[in-house]
Amino acid sequence: MCGENISQQHKLMVADFSIQKGTKGKRKSNPKVKWWKLEKAENVELTSSFKENVLREIKLEDDVNDWWELNSKAILRHGEENLGKTSGKGPPKDNENWWWNEDTQDKIKKKKESQKTYGKHRTEETSKHIKTETVTKQQVARANAAAFSDL
Structure with missing residues (x-):
């Protein structure tokens, strides 16, 4: 600092900083069961086969927690087998195309x-x-x- 007086209560500090620009990574999500396939009208066979498989495997248990655990695992397993899973890559980027007719x-x-x-x-x-x-x-x-x- 040329030309400036520095008193004893101030000390000169010199520092080098490097600030890295944050990178926006790809969105990651967990693969999910494609439950929405059950709602479509053209998937009647798929829906009926899923229901039959699940109803065949559902069991009645005395304890509610055991019943929930067994049946939820059965439903998820048959959902993955019959309906499939997403890739887990996440949703596509938000493109502003709401105005497309x-x-x-x-x-x-x-x-x-x-x-x-x-x-x-x-x-x-x-x-x-x-x-x-x-x-x-x-x-x-x-x-x-x-x-x-x-x-």
Whole structure:
């Protein structure tokens, strides 16, 4: 500190700091049983087989805690076997796409399908893929403008 007087009650302190920027890691969650499959109407066979398997294995016990432990394990085991489990990678990132209407969602699905075929056959599908991407970008821009013009 050039040019400043330092009295005896103050002491000069020099320090080097290195602050690391925190990295945002991937979300991790535990694999979960896909219970929502029981609610869907098209899974009637799956629902009935799950019910039959669980009812076959449920037992009546005198002690409530023993009954709960045995039956909950049976239900979880049959849920994992019949319904399956999630990957445990967690939910997808929060994309702000609440403003997508049905037409925009259809265009994006077509774009994703086009991307898959483009990845397999690059030379044959190039012009079709580029056109699909362009149309999708235009549709998303229109939907975005319409959604945010009201705000």
